[in-house]
Amino acid sequence: MGDHGEQVSNKQVILRDYVVAGIPKESDMSVTTGTIRLKVPQGSDAILVKNLYLSCDPYMRSRMKKLEGSYIESFKPGSPITGYGVAKVLDSGHPNFKKGDLIWGKTGWEEYSLITSNDILFKIQHTEVPLSYYTGILGMPGMTAYAGFYEVCSPKKGEYVFISAASGAVGQLVGQFAKLLGCYVVGSAGTKEKVDLLKNKFGFDEAFNYKEEQNLDVTLKRYFPDGIDIYFENVGGNMLDAVLLNMRLHGRIAVCGMISQYSLEQPEGVHNLSCLITKRLRMEGFLVIEYYHLYPKFLDMVLSSIKEGRIVYVEDIAEGLESAPAALVGLFSGHNVGKQVVVVARE
Template identity: 70%
Template sequence: MEGNKQIILKDYVKGFLKESDLILKSSIVELNVSSDCNGAILVKNLYLSCDPYMRARMVKMEGSYIDAFTPGEVIEGFGVAKIVDSSNPNFKKGDLIWGMTGWEEYSLIKSTEAIFKIPSIDVPLSYYTGILGMAGITAYVGFYEICSPKKGETVFISAASGAVGQLVGQFAKLFGCYVVGSAGSQDKVDLLKNKLGFDDAFNYKEESDLYAAMKRYFPDGIDIYFENVGGKMLDAVLPNMRSGGRIAACGMISQYDVEDRDATHNLIYVIIKKIRMQGFLVFDYFHLYPNYLAMVVPLIKQGKLAYLEDIVHGIEAAPAALVGLFSGRNLGKQLVAVARD
């Protein structure tokens, strides 16, 4: 038996997510898989990933691609863990894995369909919450598969300093594109330009006219927009797209905390400019994960990719870390090291 601290959803959330919506609870867990849980694994969670889509699981949304969290129960997300016990022949005690797990110290994972073994690669284990995990393959799929880039094209990325955006920008630069990103502070703008290699960047909070900002940074138009924000940003981008442009709709973080979502007034430009706008879910592309690893691991080892993490320590700090995503408090990939230093 072992103590197990857990993060529980208090109730469905209306308006802005608050730390008080998430409750820290202590329970007891048996460190073995019971005989009636065939194929399950019991893991000790090492790192938990804070991701914007988790906010959407805190309401009941008709037609959602993923089930809502249940009030009074442990929330879940992507994480890195070590197997403590297993009744699954494909996983053994001591294996390191990444995938969907509970926001708690120990989790019983009954379905291992989206659980991936971590090979012995000489990179930090925490990378499997981001660049070598869900964020990385999201950036890969959105840019290469959805946007079909061509060398020399212009690329705009919103929320560009986040876990996905920072990678899309670097992939685009390595591909030979002109890249501009938006972020919410001058520190993040400096980071995009000076560390991550973007051609330019701007603080959207200091722009009174986002349409004019797009025209300033892309006088000849945008070929590819990697959409992480939605709302007013999307409305400003659409008229500034080039004919035949592509938009990968990865997320819309500006709309997750609001009950009355912003109207999009400029959708007519999808027709006028023959824009292809496609939403995508990374779950549908996990079969490409080996291809992604084959591309990205050499780039990491060769020092051709910078990757920024914002790590908090202790599961007690998890609610504040998740809430901070929606005010832009993090600098880089936000994650939780479950155990304190």
């Protein structure tokens, strides 16, 4: 390798243009091949990585449109989309990272990425678990579940917990955290397969397919005759409306996501907000980026739980960068079973 590094081809997933309406489509993205030098520019504190695993997450939908005043920036049309991933360092100008290190954090949807150091990056110390876990249970979704449940919900043993989109990357963990704490846990999902997974693999007390329910208020009364103490919100819309009617006094709602609303031009209204007053409820939105300081504490707890078999994790693996657009789009029709991961390269 010369001073400037060799020029190699770099397959990339590019956003064609801002998605204007509705559910994203594969055709909103294209897979192209660029080139990249496998060397960090002289004097730069960037790191050059080979991407191994990429994470498909619902929040990425909002980045496909022009965002004003959001906590996150829009993708740039004509450029590779970005997200969380696991990668191997090939060259580094940064004192904290050296060649050969494994990292997880913000990277590009491409074979190789030049990452500037001000992005969220963690060095992977524990490789006795699958590396792909750092896109999920040991990465951003895991941290989201941990912060949302323990920090935002203030849970207590024996409480009644409901989780929507419960078999997804975050929901499957919140349910297991709640069970470890001794709570009664019910989840909703969109297929029989996912409902079975919740009950048989993740140990939820009950689960139901929301698509088969005529009246969600009646459904929730069936599973929670005494009401809900904690609702972990991932979907919004009708589900939130029904939950508000079924919350107990001083209940807590952690608002993690609202996937049912992301692709709507006009978000649906919520009618039962007066329940916040009558039941003295606390409803709080949160972003995982404000909780990353807890990552070491989180990692200790979850790693030991995985090793001792107290927590299980289900991934839906798509092979190859060219499968990434379909994998991302599939989140919005519930195509994935468990955490959606794209394998770019195995180590």
